[in-house]
Amino acid sequence: MVQMVDTDRAAQMRKALVAQLRDQGKILSDTVEQAFLRVPREGFMPADTDLAVVYGYDKPVVTKRDAQDQAMSSVSAAYIQAAMLELAQLRPGMRVLEVGSGGLNAAYIAEVVGPEGRVVSIDIDPEVIDRAATALDATGYSIRVRVLVADAEHGVPDEAPFDAIIVTVGAWNIAPAWLHQLQPDGLLVVPLIMNYVTRVIGFRRNGDHLISTATEIAGFVPMQGEGSRPHxxxxxxxxxxxxxxxxxxxxxxxxxxxxxxxxxxxxxxxxxxxxxxxxxxxxxxxxxxxxxxxxxxxxxxxxxxxxxxxxxxxxxxxxxxxxxxxxxxxxxxxxxxxxxxxxxxxxxxxxxxxxxxxxxxxxxxxGRHTVPTFTYWPTGSDHSRLHADAKVMDKTNGTIVISWPALVAADSPSGDH
Missing domain, CATH: 3.30.310 (TATA-Binding Protein)
Incomplete structure (x- = not known):
């Protein structure tokens, strides 16, 4: 998968991309910046991908399509990869699960968590895993990333617990396995599909439920396997x-x-x-x-x-x-x-x-000019703490609650809630 490229031009474009990601507030930390500077994006793309696309700010690259020409696997746009890494609040030494493989994002995670960390990247499609493994090997990251064919619905119990789980496919539901395999103070970053609208949500675990820390707008290839959602x-x-x-x-x-x-x-x-x-x-x-x-x-x-x-x-x-x-x-x-x-x-x-x-x-x-927050309450959690007028959306294994600041303030006599 590694292609013959003008390495000097690629390095210059990599620096320019990082500068743009910093300027747009997608890269916030030095560790994520260094990861983007070190990992050669072109090593994880189809061989004929133009460097202008490889190092485009908002250019995803489809790597596999089905018989109806629908995307089944892709390399996410640079801006959303950077944003998701920041949402995960990764640090050196962390153990991280990536759901939905491709190799590039796993390489970034490996750079951030360092040699003392652990990265496991899974995908249900053996072809995707083979391609990711080949690219990771060719770029020198195979010794730092374990790639596995697995259904995301089950996670990887023998590698748990994880400090962070980063999901890189559109998920309609939050699988119970992800919560079971997440540390008590761990972070889950997931592109959650809510009535056909997707938000990448960074969730912090808080006892028996999850509370959003920040969100990002993006769309993703939908999940396959047991976690897929018929429409x-x-x-x-x-x-x-x-x-x-x-x-x-x-x-x-x-x-x-x-x-x-x-x-x-x-x-x-x-x-x-x-x-x-x-x-x-x-x-x-x-x-x-x-x-x-x-x-x-x-x-x-x-x-x-x-x-x-x-x-x-x-x-x-x-x-x-x-x-x-x-x-x-x-x-x-x-x-x-x-x-x-x-x-x-x-x-x-x-x-x-x-x-x-x-x-x-x-x-x-x-709703305009305000940022909503989300909480997720898995089945069996204590819903008595939910406000009586909370706006909820049921999922297979729990309930999502959304809160818009203006609505919360209007609902509270004191303006606080």
């Missing part, structure tokens, strides 16, 4: 015969037949009055909707549908009875901004449009 898909047809697909992580309609012909029924349109400056991120709107909007789903459409003919639309939607509503944007030139709007279809179009519009406005009031 519900509903296919609709518009007036032109093109397909629109609704994908539900949870909360799919109990009677999807209500949506038959919804795209050829009546329409409704609503503009929220909420604007966002051009170039300003509104990623937390997606997270807000995933948590607070009943009937939330992801929406995809074939080219040629009514949706793709309209001005900018966003791939998030809501179902209400026989109504389907989705988000869109229109420019507000005088404000150098865009306004959020909703277009809806079906007999319950007005109901669906109102529900989605109301949540966009609620996000603007209570």
């Amino acid at each position: 519900k898909h509903i296919e609709l047809t518009d007036a032109t015969g093109c397909k629109v697909t609704l994908s539900f992580d949870s909360g799919a309609p109990s009677d999807p037949a209500q949506l038959d012909g919804v795209l050829t029924a009546g329409t409704a349109e609503s503009w929220s009055g909420i604007t966002i400056g051009h170039g300003v991120s509104f990623a937390d709107l997606h997270l807000w909707l995933a948590w607070f909007l009943n009937g939330f789903c992801r929406l995809s459409a074939e080219q040629g549908t009514d949706l793709t003919a309209k001005e900018r639309w966003l791939p998030f939607a809501a179902v209400r009875g026989a109504g389907l509503a989705y988000l869109m944007l229109r420019d507000v030139p005088q404000d150098d901004a865009a306004e959020f709007g909703v277009r809806a279809y079906g007999g319950d179009a007005k109901l669906a449009a109102a529900a989605l519009t109301e949540q966009v406005q609620a996000w603007y009031r209570a």
Whole structure:
């Protein structure tokens, strides 16, 4: 896997990448900086990968696809690798489990924990593990990293306990094995999928539950094996015969037949009055909707549908009875901004449009410019400590709770909670 490269150019690009990661606040510590300076990223990429991609700030590289051309394994973008290492708060001498292999991230971890530390990297795919082992060997890290074919759902009990567990695949659930194999004060860093929206969350163990320390926005290849999550898909047809697909992580309609012909029924349109400056991120709107909007789903459409003919639309939607509503944007030139709007279809179009519009406005009031925190309570933990009005999302083996500062303050008479 090691390729013939201009080593001087690679070294210069590596330094430039590290400087950018520092400048953007993704690298915070000297130990992570040194790891990024020492590990040759090109040694873990497909041989034909251009150095500009290898050392790109936000450029993931897919290393394996399935028969439907969906990514099955990839090398994460540099910014998220750095951020996750910082979230894990690694120190020399730590024992670390990496879930989802590829070699590069394990090499970074090995540099940070040093020769007295221990790194175990697992993946369910033997081909991925073979490729990681080859790259680690070629770059001199094989003696510092143990790679294993294993299902993440079970962890690696014979190597436990771990000071930190870093999950590098999208996880819908938090496997009980990860908690069992984590030190009492250990850190779990996991890209957690919550109703189709992913956040990389750094969790600190606190007795029988986990409390988030920080989060990062990123998307990951979904987990395979026992921890994978089947999704519900509903296919609709518009007036032109093109397909629109609704994908539900949870909360799919109990009677999807209500949506038959919804795209050829009546329409409704609503503009929220909420604007966002051009170039300003509104990623937390997606997270807000995933948590607070009943009937939330992801929406995809074939080219040629009514949706793709309209001005900018966003791939998030809501179902209400026989109504389907989705988000869109229109420019507000005088404000150098865009306004959020909703277009809806079906007999319950007005109901669906109102529900989605109301949540966009609620996000603007209570969720914008604030960072939510998360706690995870595994099955069997003491839920009596949860606030009666806590917003919860059930997972296979526990419950996630989200707290937005503005909502918590509004709920508390004293402003503190």
